[in-house]
Structure formats: structure tokens, C-alpha cells
Amino acid sequence: xxxxxxxxxxxxxxxxxxxxxxxxxxxxxxxxxxxxxxxxxxxxxxxxxxxxxxxxxxxxxxxxxxxxxxxxxxxxxxxxxxxxxxxxxxxxxxxxxxxxxxxxxxxxxxxxxxxxxxxxxxxxxxxxxxxxxxxxxxxxxxxxxxxxxx
Numbered sequence: 001x002x003x004x005x006x007x008x009x010x011x012x013x014x015x016x017x018x019x020x021x022x023x024x025x026x027x028x029x030x031x032x033x034x035x036x037x038x039x040x041x042x043x044x045x046x047x048x049x050x051x052x053x054x055x056x057x058x059x060x061x062x063x064x065x066x067x068x069x070x071x072x073x074x075x076x077x078x079x080x081x082x083x084x085x086x087x088x089x090x091x092x093x094x095x096x097x098x099x100x101x102x103x104x105x106x107x108x109x110x111x112x113x114x115x116x117x118x119x120x121x122x123x124x125x126x127x128x129x130x131x132x133x134x135x136x137x138x139x140x141x142x143x144x145x146x147x148x149x150x
Contacts, residue, residue, distance in 0.1 A: 001071045001093060003030060007048065008073035011035030018106055020048035022072040022080075024056035024065060024089070031068065032056025048072060049080035053087050063148075064088045074101050077108040078115050086150075 007021030017036030024032035034051025038044055049072050057063055065087040070076075075094040076084060084092055098108055119126040141147055 001095065003033065004048070004071045004073050005095065007033055007035040011037065011048070014040070016040035017046070019104075020072065020074050022048040022052040022070060024052050024068050024070055026056075026060070026065075026068045031059050045079065047077065047080050049076055050083055053083055053089075057087070066090065069093065074098075074106075077106075078111045 004021040004023050007023070008019045009021070011017055011021060012019045012035075017038040017040065020036040022034055023030045032052045032055035034053075034055055035048045037046040037051060040046075049070060052070070052072075053065065056065055056068060068087075068089055069091045070084055070089045071093045072080070073095045075096065075098045076092065077098075081092075098112075101107070102109060114122050114124075119128075
């Protein structure tokens, strides 16, 4: 956790982004680390947790991080929390909470509420198009004998 805090401090002092650092640990060894680089990279997905998960996946040559823990300076936003689930992270340890983050200008609570709504009821309009064609692609994928299992 101290390494995640060090990375958070390094990134924010460099002007890379907010106070978010993260490390992925497997069997007591850091296998991926990162800090918020949203501003420096001009990439809204460059959160510390995402950067750390990507680094761990590259290092371990897998997209499944079963057996790994995520340590992060702040409670993960909805995107980072989802990424941890998709990566099959075992446990998450965090420093400050979502409420603490909101007090310093990083208010994820609205996003949490939006994600819980049905697509047609979210603030960003969403509409289904070419459903039959899209389903055909999904069926084709499902029929692949060597498809990746998520």
C-alpha cells in the first residue's frame, strides 16, 4: 500500500493527474504498478488501477489476474472496479473512500448511479442499432472452437 501511495504522490506532483496510485501484487511481489496519468496522457482511462492492471497482465502474459491483489490509494471508481472484476483480481485494498475523493473534486457517485440505470434511462443517450447483425457476430464468436474463455 505504501508503494501505491508513493506512486500517487509522484504522479500528482508531476502534474500527471490526480492522487491515485496502484500496485498489483501476487504472492507478495509487485507485478504491476501505475499512477493516474489522465492529464499527462490525455487519456480518461489512464487511471492508476487501469495502468497497474495492464502492466501486470503484460508482465504475467495473461488477462486473468487470479491470485493477485490490488492496492490503490483511493477506492476504485466504477471503471477501475469493473476492470478488477474483469481481471479476476482476488482482493482490493484502498486508502481513501469514494466520499473522500468527492471532497477533493473526484466525485464518482453520479457514475455509480448512472451505471445502475437501464441504458435508455442514463444521462448519455444509448440506443440499440443493427441488433440482428450484432447478434450474428456474437453467435459466430460463440461457435469458435478456440475462443478465449473469460
